[in-house]
Amino acid sequence: MSTITSSALQSSQPPILPAAFSGNQPKTIRLYPLSNYTFGTKENQPEEDPSVLARLQRLQEHYEQYGMRRTCEGILVCHEHCHPHILMLQIANAFFKLPGDYLHHHEGELEGFKSRLNERLAPVGSQFSGEGVNDEWEIGDTLAQWWRPNFETFMYPFIPAHVTRPKECKKLYFIQLPRTKVLSVPKNMKLLAVPLFELYDNTARYGPQLSAIPHLLSRYNFEFVDENGKVVAVTPGGGPDGDPKTKILAGGEENGDKID
Structure with missing residues (x-):
């Protein structure tokens, strides 16, 4: 497969095609546009713990009864402006x-x-119907494991040498989104679409786990598909054709936030 967009090949100065450079990489991932997905809201889901101290106390109680806590989170990827x-x-x-x-x-x-x-x-009740409502989640590769060595907030992408009994392991998985899907977020939360460049090297805003996502995804090549199912760009290849930015997709109504 060519790694140059069709628009680049049609330019007045087409690029020099490099030699093949995709050895030992995982399969290319197809990304669908944000506009393919339907977003809604559902009833509030209050946080289980009123404070960080209460959350760590509950972690300790879980550990004493069941051992290390297992946490799973998903990296759901789509595209906007390629x-x-x-x-x-x-x-x-x-x-x-x-x-x-x-x-x-x-x-x-x-x-x-x-x-x-x-x-x-997942949507609830009869809020939505049709394609994409009850599609099964496609759980992909494990992209990272973060370890909590003690009953404290900080986690590491490795087990410190002096730790033999970590209190929690959090795994991050790649989630392959289908062509269409319906998603509903609790009203007391917002669902955002955050571009990779906003996350990259931005630990001050997003913390070390989320800001590392661009590194985790750099092992993949992507195909960017438009609303008609046509591949319009690939990586390595052309850059964005618009102005990517974080978008509020659903939720936050209680705070009076406007959804684009």
């Missing part, structure tokens, strides 16, 4: 997180993860 965007949740206008949550001690990994994704993002 630039990858990550779907993530914003809570209380400040805290950002990926869809997912911790597993109950009796749950299997992937089955429990799909349940957490449905709790956060």
Whole structure:
């Protein structure tokens, strides 16, 4: 497959085609446009813990009863203007997180993860009907594992040498979004589409886990598909044809936020 966009080849000064340069890479990922997806809202989902201290206390209680806590979160990718965007949740206008949550001690990994994704993002009742409403989640590669060595907030992408009993492991998975899908977010949260360049090297706003996502995805090549199912760009290849920016897709009504 050529790695140059058709528009580039038709320019007055077409580029010099390089030799093949895709050895030992995973399969190319097809990304669909943000406009292919339908977004709605559902009832509030209050946070389980009123404070960070309460959350760490609950983690300790879980550890004492069941051992290390297992947490699963998904990296859901689509595109806008041929630039990858990550779907993530914003809570209380400040805290950002990926869809997912911790597993109950009796749950299997992937089955429990799909349940957490449905709790956060699946539509409820008869709010929507038709294509994309009840599509199964396609869980892809594990892209990262983050470890919590103690009952504290900071996590590491490795187990520190002195730690033999980590208290939590959080796994991040690539989620292959289908051509269409219906997603509903709790009203007390926002669902955002955040471009990769906004996340990159932006630990001050998004923290070390989310700002590392561009690194995690750099192993893939992408095909960008338009609303008609036509591949309009690939990587390596042409850049954005518009002005990518973070977009509020759903939620946040309680705060009076306007959805583009």
